[in-house]
Amino acid sequence: MTSSVTPLTGRHALGREALLHEPAGGDPDKLTLVRALGSLVWDEHGREYIDCTAQAWSNNLGAGDSRVIEAAIEQTRAIAHARPTFHTPALLELAALLVSIAPEGLNRVGFTLHGSMAVEMALKLAMRNRPGAEHVAVLHDGYHGRSITTMAASWPHPDNGFGRLQPRFLRLPRPDLYRPRLALTPEEDTEVTLAVVRDILTKGTEGPVAALIYEPIQGNGGHNEFSARWHQGIRKLCDELDIMLIIDEVQTGFGRTGRMWASEYYGIDPDVLVFGKGVGGGFPLAGVLTKQEYAKFHAGDDQLTFGQFPVSVAAGLAAVQAILDDDLSAVAAAHGRYATERLREMQTRHPLIGEVRSPGLMVSIELVRDRVTKEPAVTEAHEVFLRAQEKGVIFGESRYANLGSLIKIKPPLDIPRALLSRALDVLDETLTEVEAGMGAR
Ligand SMILES: Cc1ncc(COP(=O)(O)O)c(C=O)c1O
Incomplete structure (x- = not known):
């Protein structure tokens, strides 16, 4: 059989790039x-x-930290894989460590391997906690991942071909501190946006809203920061309307903002905090931290074969400890x-x-x-x-x-x-x- 693969030219020495599922033509600068x-x-x-x-x-x-590598090797030798119906010592230890550094009141932990799946875990918790509520609100320009559902929750993806399989989210405007609307000041833009958000949450839907999810600083959607007034205003609205507040700290957690959590930096009080990225020390790991009253999973709600992959968890335990020690x-x-x-x-x-x-x-x-x-x-x-x-x-x-x-x-x-x-x-x-x-x- 002859191969129909045309190797890419340019900087690639291996010539196998065309075999990958990548946008047509690949990226010559990759x-x-x-x-x-x-x-x-x-x-x-x-x-x-x-x-x-x-x-x-x-x-x-940084990559290749010996504390993380050694922990991962040791765990691989001891037991590399255990399905989520079993615990491992590192899992229990990491749960305790995360609760000890979590924002006030978040004392239940769930693990998975990708930020996208952690956001989905948070969304499932929202459904379990608000059985009658069909809507979940998201912000314009937010980003929550690339699974089918989290792609739908993200800013309208410019080339989203998956709408047929996606749930609909209630999209809320966000303040724009760099380009405030109508020549308003950034403070006025925040106030106006809060007022519009209140209108949409109370009058712009056919039923109750289960949860509102947003990033404390929007990362992929343009590095958009919000003021403390916005965060407080949203918390107040969620309390008033009985909406679960999910803060997506996949990108901002574990010291990135100069505090362990952006929630700490801005004084946000999340009901659910989603974490990922930095927790694994370079290994895939993510999860949610939840207030106890919201930890309402039923058996089998969130069991993925590799969802608590022991090697990632052991690496994560070493990484979080190193982030604290250093x-x-x-x-x-x-x-x-x-x-x-x-x-x-x-x-x-x-x-x-x-x-x-x-x-x-x-x-x-x-x-x-x-x-x-x-x-x-x-x-x-x-x-x-x-x-x-x-x-x-x-x-x-x-x-x-x-x-x-x-x-x-x-x-x-x-x-x-x-x-x-x-x-x-x-x-x-x-x-x-x-x-x-x-x-x-
Ligand atoms: C804020 C935020 N949430 C969720 C995700 C999705 O994480 P992952 O790519 O690990 O699925 C990302 C990834 O960039 C992110 O920045």
Whole structure:
């Protein structure tokens, strides 16, 4: 039989990329990674890069931490797999550790392997807790995953071909602190949005709303921060209307914002908190923390074959303990102050930088073509990304429709200061080059 596979050209040495289920043509800029240590990764050609993405913001603890690797190896040797009808010692220990560091009142834990499945677990809990309520509310520009249901819960995905299989969510507007509507101030925009949200939750549905889920800082939807007033206003509305408040901390948890949880940073009081990414120390792990009165699963409601994969759980136990032992929340806060100060200084020299966003090491800049109109500088941002990668620094991008103007700087929380500084030097150089190119066009 002859093969119909056409190998991709370009940087790929293996020629097998066309075999993968990837968008047509693949991505010629996609690197093949062969090694990682701390905040560094190496590609198949031995090139070294500073990884400012922490691999989808999940290596809060740098890659290959020996405490995590040893725990995973030990667990693999002892018992690699146990179905969810059994406990393992690491599972019970991690449950206790997470409850000990959880926001006040969250003292029941459920585990799974992906953030998307953890969000689904939270949604199932909402259904169990509010049997008569059919709606779940989500925010515009939110992101909760790529399972069929969580894709539907995310901002209307620009190329969503799965609507036939998806539940409908009640979509609520969100305040926009960078581009407030109708020339309002950010504070006024927040007040108006809260009022509209109240109207939709009370008059815009055919029945009660079981839950409202949102991210404390919207990550994939554009690094959108909210004010403390918004978080308090939403909590008040949920109390008044008996709506379960689910906070999706998959991206913001485990020290990323300079506190263990963004909920702590902003003073949010969730009924259910969804976690993922950083908890596993690079291994797949996620779950929910719940107030006791909401822990209402029936037998079999959430049992997945590998849902409590012992190797991930043991790695997660070591990772969370290491994040605490090394006080990585404080480290992230200090790195974040340093990075944002440098970026604000760069903003005085680089007209492309529209806004510098934080907190902690949840850092990004939005590039704009004009600071008054705030027109997103999408092609310029991609050029910055590509040039920086050529210079050995991988920044995060936001590649979706209407987005694409962000450069994200979210490395492992324990990145050495010298590497963070080098990454920012490269960003500075790259912005100069791209701005020079804009002048020449
Ligand atoms: C806020 C948020 N929720 C959920 C998810 C989904 O997590 P996963 O990709 O592990 O399924 C993500 C992933 O980026 C996320 O950022």
